Amino acid sequence: MIMPVNGQSTAIFHRSLNKEYDTASSGSGVYIVHSDGSRTLDGSSGAAVSCLGHGHPVVIEAIVQQARKLAFAHSSFFTSDPAEQLAQLLIEQSAGAFTKVMFLSSGSEAVESAIKMARQYHVSRGEAGRVNFICREYAYHGNTLGALSAGFNPPRRQAFEPLLSSAFHHVSPCFFTRDAKAEEDEEAYVDRLMAEYEEMFDTLGPSSVAAVLIEPMSGATLGAVHAARGYLARLRDLCDTHGALLIFDEVMCGMGRPGTLHAWQALGNVAPDLQTIGKGLGAGYQPISAVLVGSKVHQVMQSSQSSHPFISGHTYQGHSIGCAAALATQQTIIHDNLLANVVRMGELLDRELREQVPMLKEIRGLGLFKAAEFATSPTCRIAADVARTCFSKGAAVYLCSPAVDAIVFAPPFIINEREVKELVKIVADSTKDVLEEQRMNSVK
Numbered sequence: 110m111i112m113p114v115n116g117q118s119t120a121i122f123h124r125s126l127n128k129e130y131d132t133a134s135s136g137s138g139v140y141i142v143h144s145d146g147s148r149t150l151d152g153s154s155g156a157a158v159s160c161l162g163h164g165h166p167v168v169i170e171a172i173v174q175q176a177r178k179l180a181f182a183h184s185s186f187f188t189s190d191p192a193e194q195l196a197q198l199l200i201e202q203s204a205g206a207f208t209k210v211m212f213l214s215s216g217s218e219a220v221e222s223a224i225k226m227a228r229q230y231h232v233s234r235g236e237a238g239r240v241n242f243i244c245r246e247y248a249y250h251g252n253t254l255g256a257l258s259a260g261f262n263p264p265r266r267q268a269f270e271p272l273l274s275s276a277f278h279h280v281s282p283c284f285f286t287r288d289a290k291a292e293e294d295e296e297a298y299v300d301r302l303m304a305e306y307e308e309m310f311d312t313l314g315p316s317s318v319a320a321v322l323i324e325p326m327s328g329a330t331l332g333a334v335h336a337a338r339g340y341l342a343r344l345r346d347l348c349d350t351h352g353a354l355l356i357f358d359e360v361m362c363g364m365g366r367p368g369t370l371h372a373w374q375a376l377g378n379v380a381p382d383l384q385t386i387g388k389g390l391g392a393g394y395q396p397i398s399a400v401l402v403g404s405k406v407h408q409v410m411q412s413s414q415s416s417h418p419f420i421s422g423h424t425y426q427g428h429s430i431g432c433a434a435a436l437a438t439q440q441t442i443i444h445d446n447l448l449a450n451v452v453r454m455g456e457l458l459d460r461e462l463r464e465q466v467p468m469l470k471e472i473r474g475l476g477l478f479k480a481a482e483f484a485t486s487p488t489c490r491i492a493a494d495v496a497r498t499c500f501s502k503g504a505a506v507y508l509c510s511p512a513v514d515a516i517v518f519a520p521p522f523i524i525n526e527r528e529v530k531e532l533v534k535i536v537a538d539s540t541k542d543v544l545e546e547q548r549m550n551s552v553k
Contacts, residue, residue, distance in 0.1 A: 116213060136163025139521050139528050141505070150501065150520075152532045153507035156329070157361045157478065157519035160389040160447075163440055168394045171255055171437035175430050184427040189370045191433035197440055199217045199401065206380035207403040212427045216360035217251030219398040220322075225421050226254055226383055227320040227354045230406050233413035239319040239353070243309050246279045247512050248323065248442070249330045250358050259322055278313065280305050282327065282392035285337040286471060295338045303343050310351055320354040320383075321347075325372040328361035329507055332480030333473055334513040341379040348382075355405065357381040360398065361478075364389035366519060368452040368476030370373055375475055382406050391435035397428070431517055447522040457529050463539040468544060470514075477522065481536070482515035490514040491543050498539035504532050 139162050140148040150538040151159060161168060175191060182189060193505050196210040213219050224242065231239035241258060244250070250260040257266055258274040266273065267467045281288065281302060287510060290300040310318055321344060326335040348355040363386050369375040371384070382405060387398030409421055425431070442448065455476040462472050462481055468491070471483035481489050496508045507517040520532065 122219045134198050137211070138162045138164070139524050148503065150504040150528065151533055152499070152504045152518055152521045152536075154521050155505075156388065156391075156507060157366060157490055158388045158393040160365060160522045161331075161392040161394075161441060162521035165392070165394075165441070167441050168392065168434055168437045171433045172394060172430055175433035179300045179429050181425075181429060183424070185422065189427065189429040189432065190289060191429055191436050192427045195436040195439070196390075196434045198436065199399070202439075202443075203380075203401065206371075206403060207384070207401040208327045208404040208407070209240060209407045211400045211402065212425055213398045213400070213434055214396045214428065215251070216358075216385065216387040216398050217253040217256045218423060219360060219387055220251045220256040220259060220358060222421060223356050223358075223383045223385050223400050224259065224320075224322070226400065226402065226406060226410070226419070227356060229419050229421075230354060230409055231319055231418065232407050233417045236282070236316070236352070238317055240276050240307065241313045242277050243313075243318060243321045243353075244277055244279050245282045245323055247282045247327070247330050247510070248279075248358075249328050249361075249510075250322065250324075251360075260330075264510065278309060280309055280315075280333060283335070283336050283340050284331060284334050285324075286334075286473065299337050299343055299421075300341050302340065303347060306344070306347055309354075310347075315351040315353075318353045318445070320352060320356050322356040322358060323378055324358045324362060326359075326362035326475065326478065329517050330510045330512060332482060332509040332513050332517050333478050334480075335361075335473070335475055336376050337379070341373060341377050343380050346382075354382040356383045356385070358385045360387040364439075365448050365451060365522060366457060366476055366478040367474075368448055370448070372475070386477050387526040389437070391431060392438045394438065395428070395431040395434040396425075397431035397435050417467075442522065448476075450524075451522050454520075454524050454526070455479065456528055457526060458520075458533065461530060462518075462536070465533055466540050467537070468540060474518075477518070477520055479518045479526070480509065480511075480513075480515045481518070482513055483540075485514045489547070491547070492516050494546075495536070495539050495542045498542055499535055502535045502539055504535040506536065 133141045134144045135142040141151050142148055199210055200471045244259045246261045248260050251257045258277040332476045359372050369373045384401040387548050391397040416443050468480045468483050473480055492514045496506050499506050508514040
């Protein structure tokens with residue numbers, strides 16, 4: 110059966126095969142325009158992607174100019190100017206944390222490549238027994254089988270569980286406001302989590318662990334939960350003690366969204382050995398992601414290239430047009446000082462949500478990456494209904510996984526005060542409508 114889209118049949122294998130989809134025909138600023146001319150305020154930048162909004166002339170011009178010069182040259186033969194310039198800019202903007210960059214096409218590809226780099230690093234050092242990765246429950250690292258193995262989003266994993274790798278092991282998430290015991294402050298809570306990591310290292314055998322892989326700030330699985338104070342520094346020390354690498358997945362939470370280029374810069378300034386980025390890297394104008402590589406990893410791999418070559422590549426790795434779009438995106442963020450706007454509008458978004466939206470349990474997050482969790486029970490949730498109602502009223506917000514009853518906000522960095530208030534009003538009105546509908550149903 111072919112499901113309709115705007116009343117017409119579709120041959121696309123959509124994300125959902127029993128849902129009708131509106132057609133996005135164009136976009137301007139923070140709005141996506143439907144085929145009938147109506148507009149939706151993109152309150153989540155899709156999935157935290159469209160950081161410059163839609164129709165940005167600088168990025169569009171960069172794509173056009175690069176397409177005229179060169180669309181594609183395979184990375185086994187050539188590099189390109191935009192790839193080289195983008196890599197240099199990212200290194201310069203990262204305060205010495207990284208020395209090399211690999212460009213890919215998706216967050217899942219970046220995570221897979223970071224996992225393979227970590228394995229290659231240890232093989233190159235003569236430690237081939239390091240085959241295990243310690244990750245966290247209720248994390249999301251991508252949809253390919255390796256990335257899905259690393260992550261722990263139960264609904265996404267369930268059907269594919271028999272195919273997932275046993276090399277990935279999961280400890281508790283870092284969710285202080287939810288999981289801390291009554292007597293625990295942040296330091297005591299982090300102590301408990303580090304003891305759990307130590308126990309996992311001991312169970313697996315410290316010399317068998319290749320890396321610890323985490324999100325410094327969780328994505329939509331838990332909803333913008335950032336690391337507790339001291340957590341990243343303690344994890345850095347733990348990995349160094351046991352000879353494991355530390356990998357940060359910032360595909361969703363990084364590239365300016367927290368108000369700093371990298372989320373770890375806002376959370377104690379603890380740099381990883383490898384980091385994945387994506388989404389906001391190219392603002393959705395082209396598919397692009399990357400692995401940022403620290404000097405320790407790149408030097409070992411480079412020195413052992415003849416004896417232990419890193420055999421891993423993708424057809425569209427370092428794609429010229431993708432890199433040109435991302436370069437223009439990052440230059441625009443710097444030139445227009447958009448991270449300052451991320452901080453200001455993030456503070457306004459936080460304040461407006463707290464003042465206007467009923468039934469809130471918590472507003473959390475950094476910059477323009479915020480989650481609103483509702484004070485509901487497991488048997489009476491409202492986030493899915495609120496998100497649907499918001500969309501019907503003209504705003505898109507991102508629904509979290511069933512692990513929390515929450516929605517995520519990640520609007521474009523260019524959003525202004527009027528648009529923030531418009532977004533929050535729609536959310537507040539939608540929440541009130543859903544609560545009223547629940548009340549009326551309970552009376553019947």
